[in-house]
Amino acid sequence: MPQANLLKSLDYSVLQQCMHCGMCLPTCPTYVETKMEKNSPRGRIALLRAVADGDLEVSRALSDEMYYCLGCLACQTACPAGVNYAELFETARAEVEQAEVNDGMQRGFWRWLTLNVIFMRPWLLRLIGRVLRVYQSAGLDNLMRKLRFFGLMPRSLAKLEPQTPQISEHFSDDLIWPEESPKGRQEYRVGLLTGCIQDLAFSNINRDTADVLLANGCEVITPRSQSCCGSLHAHNGELELARELARRQIDSFDLDSLDAIITNAGGCGSHLKTYGHLLHDDPFYAAKAKVWDATVKDIHEWLVQIGFRKPTAGAGVSEVTYHESCHLCHGQKVVSQPRQVLASIPGLVFKELPESNWCCGSAGIYNITQPEQSQKLLDRKVANLKLTKAPVVATSNPGCHLQLANGLRSCGDHPCQEVTQPVTLLARAYRAEQGVGASGPHKPGSETPAP
Amino acid sequence: MIEASFIQSLKEILDPERVLTSAEDIVPYSFDGTAALKQRPGAVVFPLTAEEVADCVKLARRCSIPVVTRGSGTGLSGGSVPLDGCLVICLVKMDKLIEVDEKNLTLRAQSGVITKEIDDAAAKVGLFYPPDPGSMKISTIGGNVAENSGGLRGLKYGVTRDYVMGIEVVLPDGTLTFLGNKCVKDVAGYSMKDLFIGSEGTLGIITEVILKVLPRPKARKTMLALYDSMDAAAKTISAIIAAKIIPCTLEFLDRVTVQCVEDYAKIGLPTDVEALVLMETDGHPVVVEEEAAQMMALARANGARDVRAAADEAEGAKLAAARRNAFSALARVRPTTILEDVTVPRSELATMVAFIDSVAKKHSLQIGTFGHLGDGNLHPTFLTNERDHEEMHRVEVALAEIVEETIRLGGTVTGEHGVGLAKKAFLKRQLGEGSYELMRSIKQALDPQGLLNPGKIFDLRN
Ligand SMILES: Cc1cc2nc3c(=O)[nH]c(=O)nc-3n(C[C@H](O)[C@H](O)[C@H](O)COP(=O)(O)OP(=O)(O)OC[C@H]3O[C@@H](n4cnc5c(N)ncnc54)[C@H](O)[C@@H]3O)c2cc1C
Ligand code: SF4
Ligand code: SF4
Numbered sequence: 001m002p003q004a005n006l007l008k009s010l011d012y013s014v015l016q017q018c019m020h021c022g023m024c025l026p027t028c029p030t031y032v033e034t035k036m037e038k039n040s041p042r043g044r045i046a047l048l049r050a051v052a053d054g055d056l057e058v059s060r061a062l063s064d065e066m067y068y069c070l071g072c073l074a075c076q077t078a079c080p081a082g083v084n085y086a087e088l089f090e091t092a093r094a095e096v097e098q099a100e101v102n103d104g105m106q107r108g109f110w111r112w113l114t115l116n117v118i119f120m121r122p123w124l125l126r127l128i129g130r131v132l133r134v135y136q137s138a139g140l141d142n143l144m145r146k147l148r149f150f151g152l153m154p155r156s157l158a159k160l161e162p163q164t165p166q167i168s169e170h171f172s173d174d175l176i177w178p179e180e181s182p183k184g185r186q187e188y189r190v191g192l193l194t195g196c197i198q199d200l201a202f203s204n205i206n207r208d209t210a211d212v213l214l215a216n217g218c219e220v221i222t223p224r225s226q227s228c229c230g231s232l233h234a235h236n237g238e239l240e241l242a243r244e245l246a247r248r249q250i251d252s253f254d255l256d257s258l259d260a261i262i263t264n265a266g267g268c269g270s271h272l273k274t275y276g277h278l279l280h281d282d283p284f285y286a287a288k289a290k291v292w293d294a295t296v297k298d299i300h301e302w303l304v305q306i307g308f309r310k311p312t313a314g315a316g317v318s319e320v321t322y323h324e325s326c327h328l329c330h331g332q333k334v335v336s337q338p339r340q341v342l343a344s345i346p347g348l349v350f351k352e353l354p355e356s357n358w359c360c361g362s363a364g365i366y367n368i369t370q371p372e373q374s375q376k377l378l379d380r381k382v383a384n385l386k387l388t389k390a391p392v393v394a395t396s397n398p399g400c401h402l403q404l405a406n407g408l409r410s411c412g413d414h415p416c417q418e419v420t421q422p423v424t425l426l427a428r429a430y431r432a433e434q435g436v437g438a439s440g441p442h443k444p445g446s447e448t449p450a451p
Numbered sequence: 452m453i454e455a456s457f458i459q460s461l462k463e464i465l466d467p468e469r470v471l472t473s474a475e476d477i478v479p480y481s482f483d484g485t486a487a488l489k490q491r492p493g494a495v496v497f498p499l500t501a502e503e504v505a506d507c508v509k510l511a512r513r514c515s516i517p518v519v520t521r522g523s524g525t526g527l528s529g530g531s532v533p534l535d536g537c538l539v540i541c542l543v544k545m546d547k548l549i550e551v552d553e554k555n556l557t558l559r560a561q562s563g564v565i566t567k568e569i570d571d572a573a574a575k576v577g578l579f580y581p582p583d584p585g586s587m588k589i590s591t592i593g594g595n596v597a598e599n600s601g602g603l604r605g606l607k608y609g610v611t612r613d614y615v616m617g618i619e620v621v622l623p624d625g626t627l628t629f630l631g632n633k634c635v636k637d638v639a640g641y642s643m644k645d646l647f648i649g650s651e652g653t654l655g656i657i658t659e660v661i662l663k664v665l666p667r668p669k670a671r672k673t674m675l676a677l678y679d680s681m682d683a684a685a686k687t688i689s690a691i692i693a694a695k696i697i698p699c700t701l702e703f704l705d706r707v708t709v710q711c712v713e714d715y716a717k718i719g720l721p722t723d724v725e726a727l728v729l730m731e732t733d734g735h736p737v738v739v740e741e742e743a744a745q746m747m748a749l750a751r752a753n754g755a756r757d758v759r760a761a762a763d764e765a766e767g768a769k770l771a772a773a774r775r776n777a778f779s780a781l782a783r784v785r786p787t788t789i790l791e792d793v794t795v796p797r798s799e800l801a802t803m804v805a806f807i808d809s810v811a812k813k814h815s816l817q818i819g820t821f822g823h824l825g826d827g828n829l830h831p832t833f834l835t836n837e838r839d840h841e842e843m844h845r846v847e848v849a850l851a852e853i854v855e856e857t858i859r860l861g862g863t864v865t866g867e868h869g870v871g872l873a874k875k876a877f878l879k880r881q882l883g884e885g886s887y888e889l890m891r892s893i894k895q896a897l898d899p900q901g902l903l904n905p906g907k908i909f910d911l912r913n
Contacts, residue, residue: 021782022523046481046482047475
């Protein structure tokens, strides 16, 4: 049943802020691909405004358009007028979901299963992770592939199967104690967000983050089994579920006792910093959420803010380039800090990546929903990486990390052989100071006793 | 209104994928960069060749459907805003750079090529395309020619017109013709190409251009001067010109704009200045050094509170950011931003800026002014809200007063954005009867049916 027009209930000035100057056009990957206005930020805003004005119906075509948009927010960086595209984007996806203009049975089922069931239950997500891990490590995935089991899945999912992240042996809870204190003087007390995908696929990066924090005088508080931050839900039109997850997240931390809450995933961070707006109508959480927003800090942002200690040893890598996660650079405007982190490592030459802030095509679940456009963006990224000739690329979002790894894997002679993250390199360098694990891939949890 | 048979015929001329008619496809073509002007077209097409353009024009002519040409829709006078049910011919997919001719210092491109790509292509071989409108990363070269766009370097290098050597146009009857050539000197007959430069899509559709390019200047120096009075800033400009120096850039921001820029970009500018002037000189390194030193001395002698020079290109870019951020900073203050481009003779600059200030006070409006001090081109920028009808009325009145004063001072109602719809009402006052009628008779002769962009610049019939 159609409910209230969400775009109409949006503060109209958000729509009105766009003066259709077009400054955003050359930065928008979908516009640059097609050169059609409807695929541009300015065009999408015009469509949304037409809906708000009652001049346009919410249709299947509109829905398709909003799902063709990457949500990369490059337009937001380019926009002179300061249009809050992130909010428009989320509201618009919620609007088309509510209007049920594209509810195929299968799409509905998969959406429901992922957004309403799996990503709402941290224990279930981890359980699935465990099962997947067994399945991957037993080589069952190869067997199943041979048996064409995946022919039973929707085509887009089956195609994606080889891209399923390699699930970590240990999750963050196994690697990080709920409270860890620095060896030296304690100067700060911070919370650590472990994320959901990050936790399943890159728990070692969470460990690295904790180590880097400890090395910089931070006591690290990591509540057990945290839930998903809700960005996946917000970006896919499920604002109610996103609110629910935001409340849970806020409740997992004792806000008043912390100097910062640290996130190390660009996409999550960008969403986590907008709880204030998401919950602004909530009588109980509105005020807390505002404080929350101010407390959440991206790890690189925090490190630079507290004047992090430069390591004295190297990370066993000679050259590195850096791919910016859209939501870290465009969403959070954290641009120079990750570069500063990389530049601080002795013996490491930093090489700029052409178009470093151009979306890699990962964009949440965009590589599932829009495989074609996603692949084009990935090819462009891989070609740019080649130009740098750097053997290692760092990035700071699990989605981008996986996407780059997939792109490079299918490109054998590529000079870039390793995908990593700035905190991992920094953690390696700190460890090397103590003479452990300076070179070679870092084994998760190898230097820290598992709790 | 557009009929199904017309659409069908379009799809026979062009690949159907390049013919848009659904609401979701065409609503985003209802406007250009001008605030508060909106009109849905009947269909939008994307030709790839001049022949396809000509075929579309012939078809539209047979069916009496008005045609509005569009580049990137960054225009600021409503030039590419559609008419109800018209056909929009959008040229952004005609984006081939055909040739860079180093021997003749020319460059040939289809008209949908983005302006910045023209300069980038020139730069690759050490050449330079000087016109640099603020929109150069988005606007098309065809749009630039149609609007005769200017840019920050206009003072020294002139405007688009000074670089157009030849154009290919589709006339309103569908004839495809080439005007001009690669010759530096050419006096064969009327200068027909000039008629189409700045004609805002009312006389023909430009499909290809030959542009003049220059050797790239070897050095550049950027400086910033801060003033406690607009008069002192204006005096500096006069002194620089009197000293026979032609800087490539002389830009200024007024107090309101400096405050907004500082609020937004936090560059570290003092917010109590009355004017900030950005100066730039380019050319041979030795000359650049000498001119820069002279300009800074002149600025100090004429009452600048502070003068800073950039040590290198990077710092220069940082200083220039103050000017480049001007529009952005202002645009964030209120929901609707109306950017004007009145222009006065350089000697009248201080008077004009003071007048704009007084108009803002009189009508209790927020107006930030910045612009090209070197060529007298001012951008009084109204910060308002189109939904506040009472305030919008005051904006209109204030704008009319500003235009009136501009004309009184011997200025022009538009220095670079064109007349389009936005400045139509003022045109006759500025041109006078004779020149206005001459313009109408040219339109009448070339496009008696009123097919191309009717109602823009002026109305054919009263
Ligand atoms: C942020 C911003 C900064 C700007 N800065 C400047 C500046 O510094 N200097 C300046 O002069 N302008 C400036 N402009 C205005 C605008 O960018 C220019 O007028 C530009 O030339 C328009 O190009 P376009 O491709 O977007 O044309 P459009 O806006 O699509 O069209 C403009 C006009 O030209 C006609 N037209 C377009 N292409 C053709 C063609 N091939 N043949 C015939 N007619 C055609 C259209 O019918 C219309 O009348 C700025 C605009 C913005 C938004
Ligand atoms: S840059 Fe901003 S104001 Fe300009 S068209 Fe894009 S969204 Fe609108
Ligand atoms: S979010 Fe990215 S893809 Fe979507 S409109 Fe903005 S720039 Fe384009």
